[in-house]
Amino acid sequence: MDRWRKLALVLFATLASSGLLAGGAAQSAFAAKGEHPRVEEAEEINKEKLEEAREKNKEERELTRERNKERSERLHERNKERSERAREHAAERIERTRERNEERIVKAEEKERREAEAAERRRLREEEKKKREEERARGEEVPAT
Numbered sequence: 001m002d003r004w005r006k007l008a009l010v011l012f013a014t015l016a017s018s019g020l021l022a023g024g025a026a027q028s029a030f031a032a033k034g035e036h037p038r039v040e041e042a043e044e045i046n047k048e049k050l051e052e053a054r055e056k057n058k059e060e061r062e063l064t065r066e067r068n069k070e071r072s073e074r075l076h077e078r079n080k081e082r083s084e085r086a087r088e089h090a091a092e093r094i095e096r097t098r099e100r101n102e103e104r105i106v107k108a109e110e111k112e113r114r115e116a117e118a119a120e121r122r123r124l125r126e127e128e129k130k131k132r133e134e135e136r137a138r139g140e141e142v143p144a145t
């Protein structure tokens with residue numbers, strides 16, 4: 001029973017596919033002869049619609065190109081402004097750093113000056129102390145003789 005069913009299905013499929021192929025060939029043969037004015041008319045309409053679609057796509061591409069160009073110009077301007085602000089900020093930061101460095105230098109010079117003065121005073125005190133000690137040592141030596 002299974003074999004008969006398979007055989008019937010294969011036979012049916014073969015007949016159906018040959019019928020479709022023959023029917024398609026017959027239609028294209030009639031269209032080629034020009035006996036179907038509706039087909040020719042539909043083809044003309046399709047060509048017109050295709051041409052309209054191409055024109056519409058071309059216009060949309062141009063609009064898109066213009067929008068993209070405008071967008072890129074705006075973006076370029078914003079980037080220029082942003083980079084200019086960054087440069088100004090960097091210059092300000094450098095100036096602030098320079099001012100702070102100058103203050104540190106002035107303080108360091110003042111500190112060095114004070115330390116030098118203190119060292120000079122210490123040296124003078126030590127010299128006076130040595131002189132006094134020498135005088136004491138001489139004064140003690142003279143009466144002892």
